[in-house]
Amino acid sequence: xxIGIDLGGSHIGIxxxxxxxxxxxxxxxxxxxxxxxxxIETYLLKHAKAFMSKYEIEQIGxxxxxxxxxxxxxxxxxxxxxxxxxxxxxx
Numbered sequence: 664x665x666i667g668i669d670l671g672g673s674h675i676g677i678x679x680x681x682x683x684x685x686x687x688x689x690x691x692x693x694x695x696x697x698x699x700x701x702x703i704e705t706y707l708l709k710h711a712k713a714f715m716s717k718y719e720i721e722q723i724g725x726x727x728x729x730x731x732x733x734x735x736x737x738x739x740x741x742x743x744x745x746x747x748x749x750x751x752x753x754x
Contacts, residue, residue, distance in 0.1 A: 666714055666723040668707060668753075672741035675703060677710045679718050688714065700744060704752055711753060723753055 664687065669676040675697060678689030690710050697703045714720065729739035734750035 664718045664720055666711055666720055668711075668723065668725045670703070670725070670727045670739065670742065672728065675706065677707055677714075679714050679720070687718070694742065697742070700747060703742070704749075707749075707753070725749060725753070 665680045667678050667680050672694060674691050674693055676689060676691040679687040681687050692706055697706065711723070727736055727739055728741055729744075730737045734748065736744060736747045736749055738745055739747065
């Protein structure tokens with residue numbers, strides 16, 4: 664099982680995916696409700712921890728509409744985020 668995270672301009676999604684791209688469980692929140700980086704981190708960590716306690720997770724993938732360098736999101740214009748080390752936070 665894998666966790667997939669999608670940080671988009673209109674929503675933030677996190678879900679558990681089985682092999683062959685079968686979505687086992689997912690949660691989404693509208694991006695305008697997420698006003699700060701801290702709110703986004705809290706949301707993602709809450710659901711990631713819940714999924715990890717229920718499923719055997721092998722990997723986590725993160726999709727962002729922005730620039731990433733060495734695991735750091737350098738620019739996520741839709742959310743007004745710069746230089747965010749989400750990889751380390753999730754780890």
